[in-house]
Amino acid sequence: MRGVLDRFFIGDFKRHMKKNRQKNYILNSLYINPTGRCNLKCRHCWINPYYSNDTGASGNELKPGEIISIIKEARELGLANIKLTGGEPLLRNDLEEVFEFCAKNGIKICIETNGTLIDRGKALLLKKYNVDFISLSLDGCNPSINDSFRGVKGAFRMATDGIRNLVKAGFNPQVITCLHRRNVENFEKLAGLCKDLGVSSLKINPVMPVGKGKRLIKDKQNLGVKEILHFKNHILPGIRNKFQYDIFIHLPPAFLSLKEIGKRGKCNIFGILGVLPDGNISICGIGFHVDELLFGKPLRDRGGLKRIWRENKKLNELRKHVPDRLEGVCSKCIFKKICLGCCRAEVYYRDKNFYAPFWFCQESYKQGLFPESRLIPSTSDKGMPKRKIKQE
Amino acid sequence: MKKLRVKKGKDLIFRKEEEDAFIFTPEDANIRTLNENGAFIWEMIEKKERYDEILKSLCLKYPKVAKNRIKKDLDRFLGELKKRGLIE
Numbered sequence: 001m002r003g004v005l006d007r008f009f010i011g012d013f014k015r016h017m018k019k020n021r022q023k024n025y026i027l028n029s030l031y032i033n034p035t036g037r038c039n040l041k042c043r044h045c046w047i048n049p050y051y052s053n054d055t056g057a058s059g060n061e062l063k064p065g066e067i068i069s070i071i072k073e074a075r076e077l078g079l080a081n082i083k084l085t086g087g088e089p090l091l092r093n094d095l096e097e098v099f100e101f102c103a104k105n106g107i108k109i110c111i112e113t114n115g116t117l118i119d120r121g122k123a124l125l126l127k128k129y130n131v132d133f134i135s136l137s138l139d140g141c142n143p144s145i146n147d148s149f150r151g152v153k154g155a156f157r158m159a160t161d162g163i164r165n166l167v168k169a170g171f172n173p174q175v176i177t178c179l180h181r182r183n184v185e186n187f188e189k190l191a192g193l194c195k196d197l198g199v200s201s202l203k204i205n206p207v208m209p210v211g212k213g214k215r216l217i218k219d220k221q222n223l224g225v226k227e228i229l230h231f232k233n234h235i236l237p238g239i240r241n242k243f244q245y246d247i248f249i250h251l252p253p254a255f256l257s258l259k260e261i262g263k264r265g266k267c268n269i270f271g272i273l274g275v276l277p278d279g280n281i282s283i284c285g286i287g288f289h290v291d292e293l294l295f296g297k298p299l300r301d302r303g304g305l306k307r308i309w310r311e312n313k314k315l316n317e318l319r320k321h322v323p324d325r326l327e328g329v330c331s332k333c334i335f336k337k338i339c340l341g342c343c344r345a346e347v348y349y350r351d352k353n354f355y356a357p358f359w360f361c362q363e364s365y366k367q368g369l370f371p372e373s374r375l376i377p378s379t380s381d382k383g384m385p386k387r388k389i390k391q392e
Numbered sequence: 393m394k395k396l397r398v399k400k401g402k403d404l405i406f407r408k409e410e411e412d413a414f415i416f417t418p419e420d421a422n423i424r425t426l427n428e429n430g431a432f433i434w435e436m437i438e439k440k441e442r443y444d445e446i447l448k449s450l451c452l453k454y455p456k457v458a459k460n461r462i463k464k465d466l467d468r469f470l471g472e473l474k475k476r477g478l479i480e
Contacts, residue, residue, distance in 0.1 A: 011425045012476075258412040258425050323421075334405070337421040373407045376418060 011262075025319065026078035027309055028271035030071065031284050034095060035061055035087040036277045040114050041151025042137070043221070044178045046211040047288050049087040055117075056094055061277045064097040066299055070275055071101065073298060073305040078271075081108035081132070085285065087277070090117040099129035108132040112176070115162035116155055123162075123169035135174040135203065136163055141189035145182050163197045172200035179204050179249070181221045184231065191239050191247055201246035204236075209359060210346050211289065225363045229255065252342040252361055253335040254374040261338065269344050270319060273309065281308050283315075286345035293348065318344065318354055328357025328384065329365040334374050396437050396446070396470065396479055404478065406434060415478060424476060429453075433469060437479060443470075 037052035038045070057063060062070075071082060082102060084095070090113050102109050109129070115136030118126075126134065136159060140146035143156040150156075166173045175194045177183065183190060194202050207213045207222035216222055223231065232249050240247045253261045274284040279297045281287070287294045295312045298305035309315070322344060323336040330341045341347065342358040350356070357365075364370045366385045398404055405416040413431035415424045426434055429450075436446045450462050473479045 012422065257409075258414060334407075334416050334421075334423065338423070371409075373409050376416070377405065 024077075025309070026271055027074050027273060027305075028078060028080050028268065030074050030079060030082045030273055030275055032067060032070075032082055032084050032089075032275045033087060033277055033285055033288075034067065034084060034089050034092045036288065037091055038086055038088040038114070039091060039116060039152070040088070040155055042114075042139075042178075042212070043149055043151060044139075044180065044207050044213045044216050046208050046213055047086060047285050048211040052091070055091055057092060061092070062275070062279050062299075064094055066279065067095075067098050067275070068101045070279075070298055070305060071098070071107065074273070075105065075107070077306065077309055079107060081110060083110040083112060085112040086114070088114055088117065090122065096125065096129075099126070099131065103129040111135070113137075113162075114150070114155070114159060115166075115173075116158035118162035118165050120165050120168070123165040123171070126166075127169045127171065131171075133174070134166060134171055135176050136166075137177070138163075138175050138190070138194070139177050139180070140183045141186045141193050145186065149178070149180065149182065160193075160197060163199060167198040172198075174201045174203055175199045176203045176205060179206055179223055179228065179231065180216065181223065184223060184227075187231075187235070188239050188242070191243050195243045195245055199245075201248070204247070204249040206249070206251070206360065208343075208346060210286075210349055225360060225367060225369060228360075229364070229369055252358060253339045254333050254361060254371060255364075261335070266339065267343060269322070269340055273305075281305065283318075283345050283348075286349055290345075290349055292352075293345070314354075322354060325355045326357070327353075327355050329361045329370055329375075330355075330357045332375050332378060332384070333361065334376055396443055397440060398438060398479060406431075406438065408435075417478075424478070430469065433466070434473075437473075 035058070036049050037054070037058065038049040039051070039053050041051050071079065089095070089111060099109060109131045110133040111126070111131060112135050138146060138159050139149040140156065146156040146159070147153050163173055163175070177190060191202055206228050207216050209217055228249070228251070232251065232255070236247065236249060248260065248264065253266065256264065269283065272284060274282040274287055276282060276285070276287050279299050281295045281298060282293045293314060295308045295314065298308060301307070303311070323330070323340050326336055326341045330336055333339065342361070344354055347356045347358060348354055350359070361370060362385065366387050368387050403418055405418065407414055407416065408431055413426040413428070413434070415426065415434065416422070433446055436449065447463055447466055450466060451459050454462060470479065
Protein backbone atom coordinates (compact mmCIF):
# COMPACT_ATOMS: atom_id res chain seq x y z
CA MET A 1 0.00 0.00 0.00
CA ARG A 2 1.34 3.41 -0.90
CA GLY A 3 -0.43 6.51 0.21
CA VAL A 4 0.04 10.15 -0.75
CA LEU A 5 2.49 10.55 2.07
CA ASP A 6 3.90 7.07 1.60
CA ARG A 7 4.45 7.08 5.29
CA PHE A 8 2.15 4.41 6.70
CA PHE A 9 3.45 1.54 4.71
CA ILE A 10 2.58 -1.92 5.87
CA GLY A 11 4.13 -4.88 4.14
CA ASP A 12 3.76 -8.62 4.40
CA PHE A 13 6.84 -10.75 4.44
CA LYS A 14 6.89 -13.21 1.62
CA ARG A 15 7.29 -16.71 2.81
CA HIS A 16 8.75 -19.47 0.75
CA MET A 17 6.48 -20.45 -2.10
CA LYS A 18 6.07 -24.13 -1.61
CA LYS A 19 3.43 -25.47 -3.96
CA ASN A 20 1.99 -24.82 -7.39
CA ARG A 21 -1.70 -24.81 -8.34
CA GLN A 22 -1.76 -28.59 -8.51
CA LYS A 23 -0.49 -28.63 -4.90
CA ASN A 24 2.85 -30.05 -5.97
CA TYR A 25 6.08 -28.67 -4.56
CA ILE A 26 8.01 -26.56 -7.02
CA LEU A 27 11.61 -27.50 -7.73
CA ASN A 28 12.89 -24.00 -8.28
CA SER A 29 16.66 -24.55 -8.22
CA LEU A 30 19.23 -27.23 -8.87
CA TYR A 31 22.56 -26.82 -7.12
CA ILE A 32 24.79 -28.70 -9.52
CA ASN A 33 28.23 -29.84 -8.42
CA PRO A 34 29.77 -30.88 -11.73
CA THR A 35 32.96 -31.98 -10.01
CA GLY A 36 34.18 -32.99 -6.59
CA ARG A 37 37.65 -31.71 -7.42
CA CYS A 38 39.18 -28.32 -6.75
CA ASN A 39 42.42 -26.60 -7.72
CA LEU A 40 42.62 -24.88 -4.32
CA LYS A 41 42.91 -26.28 -0.80
CA CYS A 42 40.87 -23.80 1.21
CA ARG A 43 41.06 -24.22 4.95
CA HIS A 44 37.37 -23.56 5.57
CA CYS A 45 35.80 -25.48 2.69
CA TRP A 46 32.64 -27.27 3.80
CA ILE A 47 32.68 -29.61 0.79
CA ASN A 48 36.28 -30.74 1.32
CA PRO A 49 36.96 -31.68 -2.32
CA TYR A 50 40.08 -33.47 -3.43
CA TYR A 51 42.86 -31.41 -4.92
CA SER A 52 43.29 -31.53 -8.67
CA ASN A 53 44.36 -29.23 -11.47
CA ASP A 54 43.01 -31.46 -14.20
CA THR A 55 40.47 -29.79 -16.41
CA GLY A 56 37.62 -31.61 -18.14
CA ALA A 57 35.49 -34.40 -16.73
CA SER A 58 36.90 -37.26 -14.71
CA GLY A 59 35.54 -40.79 -15.16
CA ASN A 60 32.79 -40.76 -12.55
CA GLU A 61 31.47 -37.27 -13.23
CA LEU A 62 28.26 -36.59 -15.12
CA LYS A 63 28.74 -35.81 -18.81
CA PRO A 64 27.25 -32.53 -20.09
CA GLY A 65 24.44 -34.44 -21.81
CA GLU A 66 23.59 -36.19 -18.56
CA ILE A 67 23.48 -32.90 -16.68
CA ILE A 68 21.12 -31.58 -19.36
CA SER A 69 18.89 -34.65 -18.99
CA ILE A 70 18.50 -33.91 -15.29
CA ILE A 71 17.82 -30.24 -16.01
CA LYS A 72 15.17 -31.22 -18.58
CA GLU A 73 13.36 -33.37 -16.04
CA ALA A 74 13.68 -30.65 -13.42
CA ARG A 75 12.03 -28.18 -15.81
CA GLU A 76 8.87 -30.28 -15.66
CA LEU A 77 8.94 -29.76 -11.89
CA GLY A 78 9.22 -25.98 -12.20
CA LEU A 79 12.96 -25.36 -12.51
CA ALA A 80 13.83 -21.68 -12.93
CA ASN A 81 17.54 -21.60 -12.22
CA ILE A 82 20.66 -23.65 -11.69
CA LYS A 83 23.68 -22.91 -9.56
CA LEU A 84 26.98 -24.44 -10.58
CA THR A 85 29.07 -24.86 -7.49
CA GLY A 86 31.89 -26.86 -6.14
CA GLY A 87 34.35 -28.44 -6.09
CA GLU A 88 35.52 -25.87 -8.55
CA PRO A 89 32.90 -26.01 -11.34
CA LEU A 90 35.11 -24.28 -13.91
CA LEU A 91 37.61 -27.11 -13.75
CA ARG A 92 35.03 -28.64 -16.05
CA ASN A 93 35.82 -27.00 -19.37
CA ASP A 94 33.21 -29.09 -21.19
CA LEU A 95 30.08 -27.39 -19.87
CA GLU A 96 29.37 -25.06 -22.79
CA GLU A 97 26.57 -27.40 -23.89
CA VAL A 98 24.92 -26.96 -20.49
CA PHE A 99 25.20 -23.17 -20.66
CA GLU A 100 23.76 -23.19 -24.16
CA PHE A 101 20.80 -25.36 -23.15
CA CYS A 102 20.00 -23.12 -20.18
CA ALA A 103 20.34 -19.94 -22.19
CA LYS A 104 18.03 -21.27 -24.91
CA ASN A 105 15.43 -22.42 -22.43
CA GLY A 106 15.34 -19.39 -20.17
CA ILE A 107 16.93 -21.10 -17.20
CA LYS A 108 18.99 -18.68 -15.16
CA ILE A 109 22.56 -19.67 -14.42
CA CYS A 110 24.46 -18.75 -11.30
CA ILE A 111 28.08 -19.80 -10.75
CA GLU A 112 29.99 -20.04 -7.49
CA THR A 113 33.66 -20.28 -8.33
CA ASN A 114 37.03 -19.59 -6.78
CA GLY A 115 37.65 -17.41 -9.84
CA THR A 116 41.16 -18.62 -10.48
CA LEU A 117 40.35 -20.21 -13.85
CA ILE A 118 38.54 -17.27 -15.42
CA ASP A 119 40.74 -15.98 -18.18
CA ARG A 120 39.48 -13.52 -20.77
CA GLY A 121 38.17 -16.28 -23.03
CA LYS A 122 36.23 -17.96 -20.21
CA ALA A 123 34.72 -14.63 -19.13
CA LEU A 124 33.54 -13.97 -22.69
CA LEU A 125 32.12 -17.48 -22.97
CA LEU A 126 30.09 -16.99 -19.79
CA LYS A 127 28.87 -13.66 -21.12
CA LYS A 128 27.91 -15.26 -24.44
CA TYR A 129 25.48 -17.52 -22.60
CA ASN A 130 24.12 -14.75 -20.40
CA VAL A 131 25.21 -16.24 -17.12
CA ASP A 132 23.13 -14.28 -14.63
CA PHE A 133 25.24 -14.16 -11.54
CA ILE A 134 28.82 -15.04 -10.66
CA SER A 135 30.33 -15.06 -7.21
CA LEU A 136 34.03 -15.56 -6.60
CA SER A 137 36.06 -16.17 -3.50
CA LEU A 138 38.67 -13.89 -2.00
CA ASP A 139 39.71 -14.29 1.61
CA GLY A 140 42.35 -11.65 2.11
CA CYS A 141 43.46 -8.27 0.87
CA ASN A 142 46.89 -9.53 -0.18
CA PRO A 143 48.56 -12.73 -1.42
CA SER A 144 49.98 -13.54 2.00
CA ILE A 145 46.62 -13.66 3.81
CA ASN A 146 44.59 -15.01 0.92
CA ASP A 147 46.94 -17.71 -0.30
CA SER A 148 47.71 -19.11 3.14
CA PHE A 149 43.95 -19.47 3.67
CA ARG A 150 43.26 -20.79 0.18
CA GLY A 151 46.15 -23.23 0.39
CA VAL A 152 47.76 -22.50 -3.00
CA LYS A 153 50.36 -19.91 -3.85
CA GLY A 154 49.22 -17.61 -6.62
CA ALA A 155 45.51 -17.98 -5.78
CA PHE A 156 45.21 -14.25 -4.98
CA ARG A 157 46.67 -13.16 -8.30
CA MET A 158 44.60 -15.64 -10.28
CA ALA A 159 41.34 -14.76 -8.50
CA THR A 160 41.84 -10.99 -8.84
CA ASP A 161 42.68 -11.50 -12.52
CA GLY A 162 39.48 -13.52 -12.80
CA ILE A 163 37.47 -10.64 -11.32
CA ARG A 164 39.09 -8.17 -13.72
CA ASN A 165 38.29 -10.43 -16.68
CA LEU A 166 34.67 -10.75 -15.62
CA VAL A 167 34.28 -7.01 -15.15
CA LYS A 168 35.84 -6.38 -18.56
CA ALA A 169 33.38 -8.85 -20.07
CA GLY A 170 30.49 -6.88 -18.59
CA PHE A 171 29.72 -8.81 -15.41
CA ASN A 172 29.06 -7.33 -11.97
CA PRO A 173 30.48 -10.16 -9.91
CA GLN A 174 30.06 -10.71 -6.21
CA VAL A 175 32.98 -11.56 -3.96
CA ILE A 176 32.34 -14.04 -1.16
CA THR A 177 34.77 -13.96 1.71
CA CYS A 178 35.07 -16.10 4.78
CA LEU A 179 35.56 -14.09 7.95
CA HIS A 180 38.47 -15.51 9.90
CA ARG A 181 41.09 -14.53 12.45
CA ARG A 182 43.66 -13.38 9.89
CA ASN A 183 41.52 -11.27 7.58
CA VAL A 184 39.32 -9.53 10.13
CA GLU A 185 41.96 -6.95 11.05
CA ASN A 186 42.50 -6.03 7.39
CA PHE A 187 38.91 -6.27 6.34
CA GLU A 188 38.67 -2.65 5.35
CA LYS A 189 41.53 -3.14 2.89
CA LEU A 190 39.78 -6.15 1.41
CA ALA A 191 36.56 -4.16 0.99
CA GLY A 192 38.55 -1.38 -0.68
CA LEU A 193 40.29 -3.83 -3.00
CA CYS A 194 36.95 -5.32 -4.06
CA LYS A 195 35.59 -1.84 -4.74
CA ASP A 196 38.64 -1.05 -6.89
CA LEU A 197 38.23 -4.30 -8.78
CA GLY A 198 34.66 -3.36 -9.65
CA VAL A 199 32.67 -6.00 -7.77
CA SER A 200 29.00 -5.28 -7.14
CA SER A 201 28.77 -6.78 -3.68
CA LEU A 202 30.84 -8.35 -0.96
CA LYS A 203 29.26 -11.19 0.95
CA ILE A 204 30.83 -12.25 4.22
CA ASN A 205 30.36 -15.77 5.52
CA PRO A 206 31.24 -16.91 9.02
CA VAL A 207 33.15 -20.21 9.16
CA MET A 208 30.65 -23.08 9.09
CA PRO A 209 31.30 -26.07 11.35
CA VAL A 210 31.13 -28.45 8.39
CA GLY A 211 33.88 -30.21 6.45
CA LYS A 212 37.25 -28.51 6.86
CA GLY A 213 35.58 -25.67 8.77
CA LYS A 214 35.45 -27.90 11.84
CA ARG A 215 39.25 -28.03 11.97
CA LEU A 216 39.49 -24.28 11.54
CA ILE A 217 37.15 -23.81 14.49
CA LYS A 218 39.12 -26.32 16.56
CA ASP A 219 42.26 -24.29 15.81
CA LYS A 220 40.37 -21.15 16.90
CA GLN A 221 40.92 -19.48 13.55
CA ASN A 222 37.24 -18.54 13.32
CA LEU A 223 35.48 -15.69 15.09
CA GLY A 224 33.04 -16.52 17.87
CA VAL A 225 29.41 -15.45 17.84
CA LYS A 226 30.10 -12.39 19.97
CA GLU A 227 32.95 -11.25 17.72
CA ILE A 228 30.86 -11.80 14.59
CA LEU A 229 28.01 -9.71 15.98
CA HIS A 230 30.45 -7.02 17.09
CA PHE A 231 31.89 -6.98 13.58
CA LYS A 232 28.41 -6.75 12.04
CA ASN A 233 27.09 -4.06 14.34
CA HIS A 234 30.16 -1.92 14.99
CA ILE A 235 32.81 -2.46 12.31
CA LEU A 236 30.85 -3.19 9.14
CA PRO A 237 28.66 -0.05 9.08
CA GLY A 238 31.77 2.15 8.96
CA ILE A 239 33.32 0.11 6.15
CA ARG A 240 30.06 0.15 4.21
CA ASN A 241 29.77 3.87 4.67
CA LYS A 242 33.32 4.44 3.49
CA PHE A 243 33.09 2.43 0.28
CA GLN A 244 29.41 2.86 -0.59
CA TYR A 245 28.58 -0.49 -2.08
CA ASP A 246 26.74 -3.58 -0.98
CA ILE A 247 28.76 -5.25 1.80
CA PHE A 248 26.88 -7.67 4.02
CA ILE A 249 27.35 -10.57 6.36
CA HIS A 250 25.35 -13.73 5.86
CA LEU A 251 23.54 -14.38 9.13
CA PRO A 252 20.13 -15.83 10.02
CA PRO A 253 17.18 -13.39 9.69
CA ALA A 254 16.87 -13.01 13.47
CA PHE A 255 20.05 -10.89 13.35
CA LEU A 256 19.09 -8.75 10.38
CA SER A 257 16.98 -5.65 9.99
CA LEU A 258 13.66 -6.15 8.21
CA LYS A 259 15.05 -4.35 5.19
CA GLU A 260 18.00 -6.75 5.07
CA ILE A 261 15.73 -9.76 5.44
CA GLY A 262 13.69 -8.60 2.48
CA LYS A 263 16.77 -8.00 0.40
CA ARG A 264 18.88 -11.06 1.08
CA GLY A 265 18.38 -14.46 -0.40
CA LYS A 266 17.45 -17.20 2.00
CA CYS A 267 17.90 -20.90 1.56
CA ASN A 268 14.57 -22.11 0.23
CA ILE A 269 15.09 -25.69 1.22
CA PHE A 270 11.61 -26.62 -0.05
CA GLY A 271 12.56 -25.68 -3.60
CA ILE A 272 16.08 -27.00 -4.07
CA LEU A 273 17.86 -30.20 -4.93
CA GLY A 274 21.58 -30.80 -5.14
CA VAL A 275 23.12 -32.79 -7.99
CA LEU A 276 26.41 -34.40 -7.02
CA PRO A 277 29.20 -35.10 -9.54
CA ASP A 278 28.26 -38.78 -9.86
CA GLY A 279 24.60 -38.00 -10.50
CA ASN A 280 23.36 -38.65 -6.99
CA ILE A 281 20.68 -36.30 -5.72
CA SER A 282 20.72 -34.70 -2.29
CA ILE A 283 19.28 -31.64 -0.54
CA CYS A 284 22.34 -29.69 -1.67
CA GLY A 285 26.06 -30.43 -1.53
CA ILE A 286 25.57 -32.00 1.91
CA GLY A 287 25.31 -35.35 0.18
CA PHE A 288 29.13 -35.23 -0.11
CA HIS A 289 29.19 -35.88 3.64
CA VAL A 290 25.96 -37.56 4.70
CA ASP A 291 25.03 -40.85 3.06
CA GLU A 292 21.46 -40.83 4.44
CA LEU A 293 20.90 -37.66 2.45
CA LEU A 294 21.69 -39.33 -0.87
CA PHE A 295 18.34 -39.81 -2.55
CA GLY A 296 19.34 -41.84 -5.60
CA LYS A 297 20.43 -41.33 -9.18
CA PRO A 298 17.68 -40.11 -11.51
CA LEU A 299 19.49 -41.30 -14.62
CA ARG A 300 19.70 -44.81 -13.20
CA ASP A 301 16.75 -45.28 -10.86
CA ARG A 302 13.15 -45.99 -11.83
CA GLY A 303 10.96 -42.91 -11.72
CA GLY A 304 13.87 -40.54 -12.22
CA LEU A 305 14.02 -37.10 -10.64
CA LYS A 306 10.22 -36.77 -10.39
CA ARG A 307 9.97 -39.76 -8.13
CA ILE A 308 12.77 -38.51 -5.90
CA TRP A 309 11.21 -35.04 -5.69
CA ARG A 310 7.74 -36.29 -4.93
CA GLU A 311 8.29 -39.44 -2.94
CA ASN A 312 11.59 -39.27 -1.10
CA LYS A 313 10.95 -39.81 2.60
CA LYS A 314 13.54 -37.36 3.87
CA LEU A 315 12.26 -34.58 1.63
CA ASN A 316 8.70 -35.23 2.68
CA GLU A 317 9.74 -35.29 6.32
CA LEU A 318 11.35 -31.90 5.89
CA ARG A 319 8.32 -30.48 4.12
CA LYS A 320 5.93 -31.80 6.72
CA HIS A 321 7.74 -30.75 9.87
CA VAL A 322 9.92 -27.71 9.14
CA PRO A 323 9.50 -25.20 10.71
CA ASP A 324 6.84 -26.51 13.14
CA ARG A 325 9.11 -29.05 14.83
CA LEU A 326 12.19 -26.85 15.06
CA GLU A 327 13.86 -27.16 18.44
CA GLY A 328 15.81 -24.93 20.82
CA VAL A 329 15.89 -21.25 20.08
CA CYS A 330 14.61 -21.86 16.54
CA SER A 331 11.28 -22.98 18.04
CA LYS A 332 10.95 -19.62 19.77
CA CYS A 333 12.08 -17.45 16.89
CA ILE A 334 9.58 -15.06 15.35
CA PHE A 335 11.22 -15.53 11.95
CA LYS A 336 11.13 -19.31 11.84
CA LYS A 337 8.68 -19.45 8.93
CA ILE A 338 10.90 -17.16 6.88
CA CYS A 339 14.22 -18.60 7.99
CA LEU A 340 13.17 -22.29 8.10
CA GLY A 341 15.92 -22.84 10.63
CA CYS A 342 18.64 -21.37 8.38
CA CYS A 343 20.73 -24.31 7.13
CA ARG A 344 18.93 -27.61 7.78
CA ALA A 345 21.66 -29.48 5.92
CA GLU A 346 24.32 -28.31 8.38
CA VAL A 347 22.07 -29.21 11.29
CA TYR A 348 21.48 -32.72 9.94
CA TYR A 349 25.20 -33.16 9.29
CA ARG A 350 25.96 -32.34 12.92
CA ASP A 351 23.03 -33.87 14.81
CA LYS A 352 21.38 -36.30 12.37
CA ASN A 353 18.22 -34.40 13.19
CA PHE A 354 16.46 -32.01 10.83
CA TYR A 355 14.93 -30.07 13.68
CA ALA A 356 17.90 -29.21 15.90
CA PRO A 357 18.56 -25.49 16.38
CA PHE A 358 20.95 -23.69 14.05
CA TRP A 359 24.36 -23.38 15.72
CA PHE A 360 24.76 -19.61 15.41
CA CYS A 361 21.34 -18.84 16.87
CA GLN A 362 21.60 -21.37 19.68
CA GLU A 363 25.07 -20.20 20.68
CA SER A 364 24.05 -16.57 20.61
CA TYR A 365 21.01 -17.40 22.75
CA LYS A 366 23.22 -19.12 25.31
CA GLN A 367 25.48 -16.08 25.42
CA GLY A 368 22.55 -13.68 25.81
CA LEU A 369 23.13 -12.22 22.35
CA PHE A 370 19.99 -13.41 20.57
CA PRO A 371 17.78 -10.35 19.99
CA GLU A 372 15.00 -10.43 22.58
CA SER A 373 12.61 -8.67 20.17
CA ARG A 374 12.87 -11.62 17.79
CA LEU A 375 11.71 -14.20 20.35
CA ILE A 376 8.13 -15.38 20.72
CA PRO A 377 7.14 -14.72 24.34
CA SER A 378 6.51 -17.96 26.13
CA THR A 379 6.01 -19.03 29.69
CA SER A 380 7.90 -22.25 29.07
CA ASP A 381 11.61 -22.56 28.53
CA LYS A 382 11.44 -26.34 28.24
CA GLY A 383 14.26 -27.66 26.12
CA MET A 384 16.01 -24.32 26.05
CA PRO A 385 19.64 -23.90 27.07
CA LYS A 386 20.58 -21.73 30.02
CA ARG A 387 21.58 -18.29 28.90
CA LYS A 388 23.16 -15.11 30.07
CA ILE A 389 20.73 -12.21 30.32
CA LYS A 390 23.01 -9.54 28.90
CA GLN A 391 22.31 -8.30 25.37
CA GLU A 392 24.99 -6.85 23.13
CA MET B 393 -14.50 3.76 11.80
CA LYS B 394 -14.68 5.76 14.96
CA LYS B 395 -13.76 3.03 17.43
CA LEU B 396 -10.63 1.14 16.64
CA ARG B 397 -9.30 -1.82 18.51
CA VAL B 398 -6.89 -4.67 18.10
CA LYS B 399 -8.78 -7.79 17.06
CA LYS B 400 -9.84 -9.83 20.06
CA GLY B 401 -8.31 -13.24 20.62
CA LYS B 402 -5.55 -12.56 18.10
CA ASP B 403 -2.75 -12.48 20.66
CA LEU B 404 -0.76 -10.13 18.43
CA ILE B 405 2.81 -9.21 19.20
CA PHE B 406 3.94 -5.73 18.26
CA ARG B 407 7.67 -5.08 18.25
CA LYS B 408 9.37 -1.76 17.84
CA GLU B 409 13.10 -1.93 17.27
CA GLU B 410 15.81 0.61 16.56
CA GLU B 411 15.16 0.57 12.80
CA ASP B 412 12.05 -1.52 12.42
CA ALA B 413 8.57 -2.22 13.67
CA PHE B 414 6.42 -5.23 12.95
CA ILE B 415 3.33 -7.12 14.04
CA PHE B 416 3.65 -10.85 14.56
CA THR B 417 0.66 -13.15 14.67
CA PRO B 418 1.63 -16.37 16.47
CA GLU B 419 -1.31 -18.38 15.14
CA ASP B 420 0.03 -18.31 11.58
CA ALA B 421 3.55 -16.93 12.25
CA ASN B 422 2.91 -14.05 9.86
CA ILE B 423 4.95 -10.87 10.07
CA ARG B 424 3.67 -7.49 8.96
CA THR B 425 6.16 -4.69 8.76
CA LEU B 426 5.32 -1.13 9.68
CA ASN B 427 7.24 2.01 9.01
CA GLU B 428 7.63 4.74 11.59
CA ASN B 429 4.20 6.20 10.99
CA GLY B 430 2.54 2.82 10.79
CA ALA B 431 4.07 2.01 14.18
CA PHE B 432 2.93 5.37 15.54
CA ILE B 433 -0.66 4.67 14.49
CA TRP B 434 -0.54 1.09 15.77
CA GLU B 435 0.63 2.24 19.17
CA MET B 436 -2.30 4.65 19.31
CA ILE B 437 -4.69 1.85 18.39
CA GLU B 438 -3.21 -0.29 21.17
CA LYS B 439 -3.80 2.57 23.57
CA LYS B 440 -7.43 2.53 22.42
CA GLU B 441 -7.24 6.02 20.97
CA ARG B 442 -10.22 6.97 18.84
CA TYR B 443 -10.00 7.60 15.11
CA ASP B 444 -10.37 11.37 15.52
CA GLU B 445 -7.50 11.44 18.01
CA ILE B 446 -5.20 9.55 15.67
CA LEU B 447 -6.05 11.86 12.79
CA LYS B 448 -5.44 14.88 14.97
CA SER B 449 -2.04 13.57 16.08
CA LEU B 450 -1.00 12.93 12.49
CA CYS B 451 -2.07 16.42 11.46
CA LEU B 452 0.03 17.85 14.27
CA LYS B 453 2.93 15.72 13.12
CA TYR B 454 2.61 16.90 9.53
CA PRO B 455 1.32 20.47 9.72
CA LYS B 456 2.25 21.20 6.11
CA VAL B 457 0.17 18.35 4.69
CA ALA B 458 -3.53 18.92 4.03
CA LYS B 459 -5.85 17.18 6.48
CA ASN B 460 -7.88 15.43 3.78
CA ARG B 461 -4.72 13.90 2.31
CA ILE B 462 -3.68 12.58 5.72
CA LYS B 463 -7.20 11.27 6.29
CA LYS B 464 -7.13 9.46 2.97
CA ASP B 465 -3.83 7.79 3.83
CA LEU B 466 -4.97 6.91 7.32
CA ASP B 467 -8.18 5.34 6.02
CA ARG B 468 -6.27 3.31 3.52
CA PHE B 469 -3.82 2.13 6.15
CA LEU B 470 -6.63 1.18 8.54
CA GLY B 471 -8.30 -0.65 5.68
CA GLU B 472 -5.12 -2.66 5.16
CA LEU B 473 -5.00 -3.55 8.85
CA LYS B 474 -8.64 -4.59 8.78
CA LYS B 475 -8.16 -6.65 5.62
CA ARG B 476 -5.41 -8.55 7.40
CA GLY B 477 -7.64 -9.17 10.40
CA LEU B 478 -5.51 -7.11 12.75
CA ILE B 479 -8.16 -4.62 13.87
CA GLU B 480 -11.91 -4.56 14.15
